[in-house]
Amino acid sequence: MINRPVSRVLIEDRQAAELCRRRVTSLTNIVIAIVSYVAVVSALTFSTGASWVLAVVAIVMMRWISITVLVRRGVSSKLQLQAHAVGATASGLAWGALPALLWGSGGFVEFAFAGFVIAGTTAGGLSSLSWYRPAYLGYLLGATIPLAAVYLLQGSVLFVAMGGLVLFYAAVLTATSVSFGQQLQETLQLQSTLEDEREELSSARADLxxxxxxxxxxxxxxxxxxxxxxxxxxxxxxxxxxxxxxxxxxxxxxxxxxxxxxxxxxxxxxxxxxxxxxxxxxGTMTLSFSDEDLCALVAECVAEQSSNAASRKVALRCTLPDAPVFVRGDPKRLRQILDGLISNAIRFTPKTGSVTVNVSADDKGWWALRVSDTGIGMSEEKIKEAFIPFVRLDNPLTQEFNGIGVSLTIARRLTTLHGGEFRLDSDIGRGTTAVVRLPARVGRSASKRREIEMVSPT
Known part of the structure; x- marks a missing residue:
């Protein structure tokens, strides 16, 4: 279960971090304020206009400085969010003061320009301030309510219509910010939940x-x-x-x-x-590597397994190059791979069936050892299970197959430890082929080959 208080703190941390990261956008208020002053300077006295610009600059800088101090002091995210809300509301009121300053001296053009600027700033603030709804609503309402009031107080039909549209515009942005804020909350809640689950899974994985x-x-x-x-x-x-x-x-x-x-x-x-x-x-197994003739090892293992194949009336065939095939490996473990694969193939092959062992070069210059049988085969799902230690694919109570279910696991792991690749191809009723690919020992493998065939007595 998710710890709700912790999730709320994590959400507030994310909100505070995003607002802090986006605070650079507040600097645009300074540029917009200077341009606005230049545009409406004819309707304002120098002292009034300059004071308004300085107020906008002061509010922006105080917002920047206060948030920086709070972050560096490690103040809680909740207090940081409250500071963002206060600063944004102050900025909104500063913009709302512009049409109020134009009261009595500004004309239609100046009022329209003020409405245009406030519309742009409040729309732009949606993306940067909506991470914390109180901050954006403070900014939006602080800027638009004074503008709408000034428009409505002008009395003319055109200004009244503009004031009504400003209120409608503010209502739409408020609804948009509420919807956007809810989506952000849900997203942050989901991210918080995923983080909690990821931590739990990581801990569980470490325990496993x-x-x-x-x-x-x-x-x-x-x-x-x-x-x-x-x-x-x-x-x-x-x-x-x-x-x-x-x-x-x-x-x-x-x-x-x-x-x-x-x-x-x-x-x-x-x-x-x-x-x-x-x-x-x-990871405690150690291997003793040396140059080994793979063909000689295969021939020895096939000879040792011949009596086993003969007792089960299974033909054991071996096709090898006539020249030595050298690989770098541990002879004991290479024999273990071969013995396990050959005995497995014999064990799962019915009477009168056959097992074929083949060594050949592949297109990458590696040597491929293939042990194929005409046995019962297995499905793709069973192939995956075959590599799980101690999983037996037969029913030990009704089948004659013995073993503890580790030969394929050992063969694949030992092949990997030798720097090789292991693959198992099988189909139900069509037998199984185990393929062990090992890198050739450079300069030791012969290029001329002649294949011979050995068949175990049946």
Whole structure:
């Protein structure tokens, strides 16, 4: 909810600031007063005309000086607005004094000129003084009421008509200033509300960033402390399964030990994945860069995944240039990207389907690694969800797909850390293609290429 008193103060601050910024327009009153004096000098005595001009100049300067002093002293915006209203009313009365001074000595031309000048100044003041309605109304009424009174007191039909029009003109400007002032108030209120909301959103965003950082730090802490006991479980179960220290007795014990070892390895993989995501999100992951042959890494990963593909009756094909393709990267993390993408493609490809790994140069001189499958594919919305850590796109209760939903997240983040680009293209029922683009290592990549094909046994 918006704090109403605070919003009112903010609005008054904006009004005072705008009036202060536009106060330079009050200096035009001096120029207009001098021109007016010259125009009607024949109908005024020198002392009367000079005194009026000096009064206009004095009021303008006092307005300027008083506002400057109030601003520098840090006086509240409300008092500044009141000062603006007093100064504007004084200026309006100074203009209203001009037709009164012409009473008895001025002719029709002088009175008409005075009306023309006052009409112009009050219309011009609408844009500069309407930020604070009392200031403009003081200026408008102070200038027009005396003018209308002088016109009406002349008695002739023409002057009476002019006086009536002046009053009508003042009423129209009053209504315009009221409407304009209301719109300004609504605009300022909306701006104040938006500022409040922006501050709340900024604070909430900062809290969310802090909470997210604490979340990943906590996950990293837990994953780190789960590694040690899980390594012990895997190590001891391996000793038991291999019966290194002697027979276990019942044959079932060996089966149990192998099951414990398998489950421990799977759990450790999940823990390591969580720790990797946590390190990436908190910015604590460090990479050890070196010149690596991308083709050699791909060939090794494909060979390691061949048995996995064969067990699922999925054809695993790999098309590579015959010459080395060097990129700058961390070999461990590059393998992690490749293993994650290939195993993901195999996991989501049905039997008799195929997974193809391809390395080729693109039009920008970068190397593009593509891992394509003929699997179930996903919609555009699901692609966005796929990059959210721990979001699984399958139903773990009804599907055979395993994993904790971080492989694509890790692959994209690691690609970015290598200075590359990651893209996922997919369509439901037509499979998925993951594209990893990495900058080529200048001077190391060969230009002559011959493609070969490796197919995993099915």
């Amino acid at each position: 960033r802090l909470a997210a950082r604490h979340k990943w730090q906590t996950l990293a802490y837990l994953s780190h402390h789960l590694r040690t006991p899980m390594n012990a479980v895997i190590g001891f179960s391996d000793l038991m399964a291999s019966e290194s220290l002697g027979k276990l007795g019942h044959p079932k014990y060996r089966d149990y030990a192998e099951g414990i070892q398998f489950s421990g390895v799977e759990a450790l993989r999940a823990i390591n994945a969580i720790l990797d995501v946590a390190e990436i999100e908190t």
